[in-house]
Amino acid sequence: MASSPRLLLLLLLCHVFSTPVAVSGRKVSLSLYYEALCPFCSSFIVNDLPKIFSNGLISIVNLDLIPFGNGWLDPNGSISCQHGQSECLLNTVEACAISSWPIVQQHFRFIYCIEHLVEEDQYTNWEACFQQTGFDSKPVIDCYDSGYGDELELQYKAKTDALQPPHIYVPWVLVNGQPLYEDYENFEHYICKAYDGVPPRACEGLLLRTSEKEKPNKEEPFCYNDGVISSSAAGKKH
Template sequence: MAGSRRALRFVLLLPAILGALLPPAAAAGPPKVSLALYYESLCPYCSRFIVTRLAGIFDSGLIHAVDLLLVPYGNAHVRGANNTISCQHGPDECLLNNVEACAINAWPDLNVHFGFINCVEDLVMNRKREEWKSCFQKQGLNPKPVMECYNSEHGHKLSLKYGKQTDALVPPHKYVPWVVVDGQPLYDDYENFEAYVCKAYKGHPPKICQGLGRDYPIVQQVVEAGTGVTYNSGDFELDEGVEDEIKMVQGDDN
């Protein structure tokens, strides 16, 4: 009887013993793939990518294989000694960039801040950006932390921080959306980001990876001058709808 009890105790303790002996990485499972999106809030291609493509990783299970980072700054520039930020699509874009930066800061939980940003970008995509405050109620969120943030110097500092992250990219970003997987920019092949994530992930692949059927991806083979991106235009600000017209013209030329 005593021998049986000792054997049972050993069996019960075995998982804890093995867990202690395994290296931390093995015990925690395979590392996640870093997935970063550098974007600006009023870029039509960015909003479309967030709403129609990136949001899908929460339903497909791919979210469990990635560490997703959102960087709302894009093609903005810092001007003058007082660090004024000038945004490509004007003051409204600076405001929403700031709001989304504050949301990330206020709600570090990815599910929470992505839900809010996805809601805002869905309104942008449907030309209802002035209704962005409705996303607080839609997502069941208290607006106070975000409102206080973007109405204060703290929001501006967050935008400056994201600006530094964007400007530190190697190679530098050429347009938005700019998607980076494990440090590798995807250029205008960004809509195929799932294939790159699946290739980089070392764990059991999510079901979505089974249907991709690509022998590679090799970013170097991607033509960088395609459509579906918003180029950095410096001081020039594109009016609302102009980028869609440019895309239509480019499509006719192809």
């Protein structure tokens, strides 16, 4: 990243107070279904999503983060995750952050911090994000230790399972309920297109990005949900 995580966290905090409200129009729903240790999810959260806070698009957006991804329930009723128990822990911590700090600018700052550590392969130090963001650790730790975080994850599982069409991979991005599929990196364009009010200045001159999937010799930027792709691939981890 060109900017330091501390600088971006400060910018996000400033936008809690300074982001202008767009004139008229209904807010656009932007939903991100993701899992904490999928590298493409962390990249999207760290490198793409912050743009809507810095350019003011957040003023016309209701951002909904759903940290469950490609997890599943074991026969004993416990949750397992595609990238192991560390991912289950971080999914639950991020669910607790969303519950503890419902204001999107606040919980996104904390989740951004964790996902930046994921990108740096330092995610075992996730508790440092309390100090970096200045947030009290008690609500999140209490949520996790009490088991309430597990209840939240079951709610997110139900929400993920209810997707129509079912999610094929993560990150799975929807604008007003419509999945963007492999074009998710152009989410700003779809937000502006969906907004029925006076478009903010951030919508001017947006350039469509070529999907990584369409570029030769590029790894597909997804973590696949094997249970949806094919029954023969069940149990295979990416």
